[in-house]
Amino acid sequence: MNPRRVAAVFRRIVAQFRRDPRSLALLFVAPLAIIALLGWVLSSQTSGSVRVAIVNESSNPVGLIASKLQSALSQQTGVAVQEWTIDEATARQMLKDQTVDVAVILPPDFSVDNPKIEVLTLGLNPAGESSALPALQKALLGLEALGNGDSPVPTIERATVYGSPDATQLDSLAPVVVGFFAYFFVFILTGISFLRERIGGTLERLLATPVSRAEIVLGYSLGFGFFATLQVAIVMAFVLGRLDIPALGPVPAFAIGLGVRTIGNPLIAYLLVLVLGLGAVSLGIFLSTFARTELQILQFIPIVIVPQGLLGGFFWPIERLPDLLQPVARILPVTYAIDGLRQVMIAGADLSSGQVLLDLSVLAGIAAFFIALAAATIRREVA
Amino acid sequence: MAVTSGPAASGPAASGPAAPAVEAVALRKDFGSIHAVDGIDMALPPGRIYGLLGPNGSGKTTLIRLLVGLASATSGKARVLGVDMPSRPNLARIGYMTQADGIYPELSVWENLSFFAALYGQTDRAVLLRSLELVELDGRLGTPAQNLSGGMRRRLSMACALAHHPAVIFLDEPTVGVDPALRVQFWNHFHRLAADGGTLLVSSHVMDEADRCDELLFIRDGHVLAQGAPAELRKRAGTDNLETAFLQFAGETAAVPETTSAEATR
Known part of the structure; x- marks a missing residue:
């Protein structure tokens, strides 16, 4: 060498x-x-907020649930509540028109015993749409206490070992x-x-x-x-x-x-x-x-x-x-x-x-x- | 035995004037079923210009590459200055001008020359400038090679092969694409190198260059058909035309004199 x-x-x-x-x-x-x-x-992807429409078809008092939902969602960063108290067909049309990204639907049989909530997205690009969901999920997790009358909506703190949430x-x-x-x-x-x-x-x-x-x-x-x-x-x-x-x-x-x-x-x-x-x-x-x-x-x-x-x-x-x-x-x-x-x-x-x-x-x-x-x-x- | 500076000026190889500078013993190179070099024997004393003449595909380049050590022989031996090739240290005493220019187009004349010279261990600026003077490129040190004319690139290629003053020089078709005036300069330069004790093996497929060589080797199908001074070969073939002589040694013409057909089997 x-x-x-x-x-x-x-x-x-x-x-x-x-x-x-x-x-x-x-x-x-x-x-x-x-x-x-x-x-x-x-x-730009992470700063854009998710536009949500809330549809209440249940027999629950509209004001109670809707306000719970709205307060939970609006407290969540990255979520913008666009519209509520509409029917499901209107929500579907809004999704098609792309005026909202996600519709949250409380079905008619929604009750304390059956607290099932539907989350509706367009479905053209399921993977891409799912990237809009985490913020929403965080907010909805807080609704578990829905049936407990006026008890405050719990919030979830997220932490990571490395970096920051x-x-x-x-x-x-x-x-x-x-x-x-x-x-x-x-x-x-x-x-x-x-x-x-x-x-x-x-x-x-x-x-x-x-x-x-x-x-x-x-x-x-x-x-x-x-x-x-x-x-x-x-x-x-x-x-x-x-x-x-x-x-x-x-x-x-x-x-x-x-x-x-x-x-x-x-x-x-x-x-x-x-x-x-x-x-x-x-x-x-x-x-x-x-x-x-x-x-x-x-x-x-x-x-x-x-x-x-x-x-x-x-x-x-x-x-x-x-x-x-x-x-x-x-x-x-x-x-x-x-x-x-x-x-x-x-x-x-x-x-x-x-x-x-x-x-x-x-x-x-x-x-x-x-x-x-x-x-x-x-x-x-x-x- | 790495030699870092050119020994050519000091005379022929150390092993004495009788020892051949370039030697092949039953040298053979096969590419699959093709015998590119088919058992060549030769022993070339130093200080002369040897012309390797033959048509395209006759095995000239392969023979040169075997002698330089760029290809390994299927069998037999290639020896330069008494050393079996391939030998990396021995390459410092050998110059090789390839058929392609083999220079870096982006680099300047000076960068090309000093790069190859550095690999040979030659870093003396004055020596490098002198070798550019010999090929009349000393006024173009900073010119990128890609901006040179074809003839200038050929000259640069030659300077790159000779800057380290090799004792044995292989030139593979050095005058292809070179105009007649420059060709004369090249040959004058070759004769100066031989007069200084250098051994040159020049391949060509144009016969009109043959007369400038001290000795010729007619090559065809990987065989040496005939070897000798140009005048001697003419005499043996009984013709003034070297091209005719070549064909007669190759046994291709109808009127083959008895003497030449005997020579052809040599």
Whole structure:
């Protein structure tokens, strides 16, 4: 291993990137744009209130139940009572017209013995509509004491071990998104650069110099590690920081950065992303063997990137996956990066945490495996 | 035995003037059922220019790649400066100019040259500038390679192969796509390198370059059909035209003189 040759490969990759504005934009601007979009969508989703119509068809005194319901619902943040004392048909029409999101119906047989309440939604997008339900459920839970005359409506306090009950989806997703982007872009960019080496004849020339395959892989890892570092630093600053810009003339007030709340050590999070990225560099080199064109590198996205996004714990916890898919999820590097990032950024774990150490060492093992594989495939005779 | 700076100027290989610079012993390379190199024996003394002549697909590139150590032989031996190839340290004494330009289009002339030279251990700025002067690119240090003309890229590619002053130089079709004036410059440069003790193996499929070589190897179907100085080969084939001579050695013309058909089985 000759450090000067490794340094030469490293410097060359940095120089190539400097001359390639598109790749730089892909590396630095694209993740910011996507995360900003994600932040925008998720924050507007959580701030929108659920519009509720209350329908009372029971023989109970209208005033009593309705006022109980109304007070319970209106005390609940995120719920806006739109209409009450209407019949069910009107409520259905309001749902269709999308003037309300949910209708709460007290059926005719509603009584203390049969305290069944119907919750009606449109049903076009059940999963999406259900996201409007938690606030409602919280309010309705308070109605259990309905039959007890004038006793006050109990309220339910929600608490969580980590983070806060007010934590938005964004707070839990953002740290994880950082790791996923680093993986995705490093993989794509290394795959394409190394493919260019193969088809441009420079690999043939490289291999005719005294440089060793390990030196090439190491130089590549350093080069892309350097850019991954910059990317992660910029993206993390964007995710964690928040700079509010006041309104000025016709420009409305806006904020740069998401200001996501975390308690973790960003350095440990960075370490996780870096080890993940090392694996991505070598995977890119390895898979470039099986591509003839740059398009064929992109064709690896559905095979390499998408399953990791779906199974890696990004959207659903591993434990909730079907039994057959769980072992698959457990060999994906992104799974361990996501777990580690959540432990660090949300639960505030540090290197004394066994879970974080396990995640780090599995990632290091996966990286070592692909580095060996990449070095082995470079030997493959170039045509 | 890693050699970090070019030994070419100091004369032929250390093992003495008689020892061949480039050697092949029953060298063979199969791709499936195709015998790309089909048992080649040769021993080329240093300080000369050897022309590897043959049609496309005759095995020239594969032979060169075996000698550089980029491909592993199915059987037999490839030896450069007395060292069995593939040998990574030995590559420091070998220059290889590929058929493709093999340079990074985004990088400047200087960045390309200094990158490859650094891999060979050559970091002396003055030496690198001198090798760019030789190919007349010293005025274009900062130009990205993708903005160079085809001939300039070819020259840069050659500078990248020669900046570390290799003792043995393999040039795979170096003059393809090069205009006649530049071609003359290339050959003058090759002769200077040989005069300094370098050994050059130049492949080509155009016969009009053959006369510029000290010795020719006619290659076809992975065999060496004939080897010798251009004048000698002409004489043996009984023709003034090297192309005709090649075909006669290949046994393809109807009027094959007795002497040449005997030579063809060599």
